[in-house]
Structure formats: structure tokens, C-alpha cells
Amino acid sequence: MQRLVISALSGGLFGAGLLVSGMTDTTKVQGWLDVFGAWDPTLAFVLGGAILPMLVAWHLTTKRAVSLVGEPFPSKPDPRLGHNLVIGSVLFGAGWGLVGLCPGPAIASLSWGGTGGIVFILAMIGGMLAAPPIRVQVDRLAAI
Amino acid sequence: MIQTDWIWGLVGGLMIGTAAAIYLLGNGRIMGASGIIGGLVDRSGLNTWAERIVFLAALVVVPALMLPLYNVEVSTNITTNLGLVVAGGLLVGIGTRLANGCTSGHGVCGISRFSLRGMVATVFYLLAGGITMVLFRHVLGVI
Numbered sequence: 059m060q061r062l063v064i065s066a067l068s069g070g071l072f073g074a075g076l077l078v079s080g081m082t083d084t085t086k087v088q089g090w091l092d093v094f095g096a097w098d099p100t101l102a103f104v105l106g107g108a109i110l111p112m113l114v115a116w117h118l119t120t121k122r123a124v125s126l127v128g129e130p131f132p133s134k135p136d137p138r139l140g141h142n143l144v145i146g147s148v149l150f151g152a153g154w155g156l157v158g159l160c161p162g163p164a165i166a167s168l169s170w171g172g173t174g175g176i177v178f179i180l181a182m183i184g185g186m187l188a189a190p191p192i193r194v195q196v197d198r199l200a201a202i
Numbered sequence: 203m204i205q206t207d208w209i210w211g212l213v214g215g216l217m218i219g220t221a222a223a224i225y226l227l228g229n230g231r232i233m234g235a236s237g238i239i240g241g242l243v244d245r246s247g248l249n250t251w252a253e254r255i256v257f258l259a260a261l262v263v264v265p266a267l268m269l270p271l272y273n274v275e276v277s278t279n280i281t282t283n284l285g286l287v288v289a290g291g292l293l294v295g296i297g298t299r300l301a302n303g304c305t306s307g308h309g310v311c312g313i314s315r316f317s318l319r320g321m322v323a324t325v326f327y328l329l330a331g332g333i334t335m336v337l338f339r340h341v342l343g344v345i
């Protein structure tokens with residue numbers, strides 16, 4: 059039960075923050091990525107603002123043995139980069155630029171995003187379903 | 203001159219980071235939107251399905267309840283070109299699963315723990331997004 063309450067608090071605050079920050083407005087996101095056009099620096103404030111509480115949170119994980127619900131904290135980050143990280147991030151960035159939505163804001167704006175928003179989410183789910191076989195092919199090509 | 207949008211960006215960003223901190227310190231997990239959705243989609247995270255559903259439900263409902271606070275109509279301003287919407291959605295879905303993270307997981311949660319993977323992912327998706335804007339806005343003029 060405690061896990062669910064924490065999930066609801068976190069998801070709700072995440073959604074509120076995405077709306078307040080402007081991340082659900084595709085023109086602001088594309089404005090941020092459009093360095094050679096009418097550049098909009100708002101997203102730098104969003105990312106900077108989001109990193110600050112997490113710097114504190116990661117520091118606190120070193121002071122405690124387990125999380126509030128008793129689960130261990132995530133293990134140390136994997137130092138290996140790999141081709142999937144790079145290829146995946148490039149594909150994600152291209153899609154993010156084309157439409158101006160990333161996964162969090164796409165879900166957060168479901169209630170007011172209209173048909174376009176719903177189509178985006180369905181296509182994103184389709185892409186997630188297609189990812190495992192694509193990963194197999196990418197790994198095969200990378201091994202050559 | 204600091205613009206109002208930048209202040210709202212900072213305030214919203216602090217809220218996003220606090221949400222991620224609650225998820226980490228509370229549940230011991232990294233708040234990554236693509237991972238939370240993707241684990242349900244490809245069934246790899248079905249053992250934690252309830253907290254994923256609750257997280258996503260709150261993510262939809264809370265901003266919906268806040269809309270009346272705005273005296274202007276809130277819009278995503280998403281393109282009406284559905285071909286672009288489908289292409290973008292597919293790329294975001296495939297890309298975030300291959301890279302195992304998106305803006306929230308790699309960007310917010312990864313950079314704040316100085317994860318090399320998070321920082322490299324962020325550099326590449328920002329670069330790809332920037333190049334996409336150059337190509338599709340300034341060269342082709344379709345977005």
C-alpha cells in the first residue's frame with residue numbers, strides 16, 4: 059500500500075511539474091532544440107531545476123541502507139556505454155524533435171492533447187513493442 | 203532580463219526533481235517515464251504493475267485537475283500532420299527502449315548521479331533533436 063501511495067504522489071507531482079514547466083508544450087520543446095532558430099532556453103531551467111532535488115536525493119541514498127518501503131536503492135550506474143545507448147538516444151532525440159513530446163509529457167497531456175496526443179502515445183507503444191526484435195538486429199549488425 | 207517562462211520552467215523543474223526524489227527515496231527506484239510505461243508494454247515489469255499503473259494514472263489525472271487554474275486554454279500545440287506524429291511516436295518508443303531511458307531517467311535521474319550512461323544519452327538525444335530541427339524545420343520546412 060505504501061508503495062502505491064508513494065507512486066501516486068510521485069506521478070502526480072511529476073505531471074504537475076511537467077505542466078507548470080512548459081514541457082507539455084511542443085512549441086517550447088522544439089524551441090529549445092531549435093538552436094539555429096528562435097532559441098528558447100526554458101528547458102535548461104527545467105532540467106537544471108529537476109537535477110537539484112535529485113542531487114540531494116542521491117546523496118541521501120548513501121546515508122541510508124534502504125528506501126522508505128525497505129527496498130534497496132538502485133545499484134551503481136553501469137559504466138558500459140554500448141551501441142544501443144547511442145543508437146537508441148539518437149532515434150529518441152529525432153522523434154522528440156519531430157513532434158516535441160517525450161514519454162512523460164505525452165502521458166501527462168493525455169486529457170488535453172487531443173487526437174494527435176493519443177496517436178502519439180499509440181505509436182510510442184508500438185515502437186516499444188517493436189524495440190526487442192530491433193535490438194536483436196542491432197546487436198547482430200554490431201557484432202559483424 | 204529573466205522571463206516569466208524561465209521562472210515557471212525552474213519551478214516546474216524543481217517539482218519534477220522532487221517527484222523523482224520521492225520515487226527514489228520512497229520506493230528505491232529510478233523515476234524514468236519510458237521505463238515505467240515500457241515495463242508494462244513489453245511485460246518485463248509486470249511484477250510491479252500496480253505501482254506503475256498508479257504512477258501513470260496520477261500522471262494523467264493531476265495535471266488534468268490543474269487545467270481550470272489556467273485562464274488561457276492549455277494546448278500541447280502538437281502538429282496536425284499525423285504522419286509526423288506517428289513517425290515521432292515510433293522513434294521515441296523504439297529509441298527510449300533501446301537506450302533504456304528518456305529525458306527523465308537518463309536526463310534528470312542519470313545526470314544527477316553523474317552516470318556516464320545518463321550524460322552520454324543526454325548529449326546524443328539533444329544533438330539528434332537539434333539536427334532534426336535543422337533538417338526538418340530549416341531545410342525541409344515541415345515542422
